[in-house]
Amino acid sequence: MSKLVDNLIERVFPRLRRKPQYAYPAAIAIFLIAAAARMGLSPWLENSTPFLTFFVAVLLASLVAGTGPGLAVVAASFIFSWYIYFPGPGWFPLDGSAVVALGSFVLFSLLIVTVVHLLNRRVEGLLDERMRSESLLQDSALGELQLEQLNIELRHRLKNTFAVISGLISQSARHTRDVDQFAAALAGRLSAMGNAIDLVATRNFIGASLNELIAGTLKPLVPPGKARFVIRGPETIIPGDVASALALTLHELGTNAIKYGAWSNNGGSVSVTWTLTRLDNDDSRFELLWSERGGPAVSAPERRGLGTTLIDSGFPTAQVERRFDEGGVQCSLVAVLRQATTRRTRGRAPSVR
Structure with a gap:
């Protein structure tokens, strides 16, 4: 289970967040599931507490799909809750408690999106740092191998060079009388x-x-x-x-x-x-x-x-x-x-x- 979670956080979610064509549909799907769950829980929840499933949706959308999709879920949840639950099906009239509830939802949702955004950046920064470290280690190993190969080649070249120089000296001396x-x-x-x-x-x-x-x-x-x-x-x-x-x-x-x-x-x-x-x-x-x-x-x-x-x-x-x-x-x-x-x-x- 831990390997699955690590794979999702380190590989799947970052790739999804880099592709808006997949990130926003995923956020929409999360919102629709949250809205359906909230409607299903209506017999047990009061209309004054409409945001229970939407807080979870904002958290998941921000974590899985990124900051932009998370903000989109905040806006969709705000509009849905206002129309359905304050003051009932429709937009008006709004009393003071509804305004406070809607405002509190927006405030806490933005706080969730901000925290998750910072968390995602930190995780991706750590992943990039790990990749750079692995790349440096690999380059270092390859560099050592290449250096060893160059040393072997250099020794071979030096032996051949000294052999050729020795031959040139002896042959030049043999064919030349003047110093x-x-x-x-x-x-x-x-x-x-x-x-x-x-x-x-x-x-x-x-x-x-x-x-x-x-x-x-x-x-x-x-x-x-x-x-x-x-x-x-x-x-x-x-x-x-x-x-x-x-x-x-x-x-x-x-x-x-x-x-x-x-x-x-x-x-x-x-x-x-x-x-x-x-x-x-x-x-x-x-x-x-x-x-x-x-x-x-x-x-x-x-x-x-x-x-x-x-x-x-x-x-x-x-x-x-x-x-x-x-x-x-x-x-x-x-x-x-x-x-x-x-x-x-x-x-x-x-x-x-």
């Missing part, structure tokens, strides 16, 4: 990696925006001048390991463009464009094209250094092709991305296969 050249090359590669890691971290390790990754990686390398660098393509989220590898690839392409390609003179330009093509299985074919224009004639390198290796490796499972045209290097990178990768800046962590 200054070694330091400059390593600093540039680490900067590209750091930019990728920062972009991934700002999205809670979900991935990095391809637009932001390309712009952030190549902006320090672009020489001054108009239209030296253009990027164009749909916004795409790529996972963290792919972002780091692609950042290194783009950095090496940009470095080579400065040394030998379109950015080595005053008029050459580089464009980076990419497309996403939906496949039959809801995966997408991702193609990125690095295109140099207006630079000096270039040719394939005579020896394979670390930069060439980083460019040709691309990111996992990607197919990379380079052409050395008269106007500059043309490099295409193609991979198949799962559906999650093609989502825009929000979504689950993308993946590559």
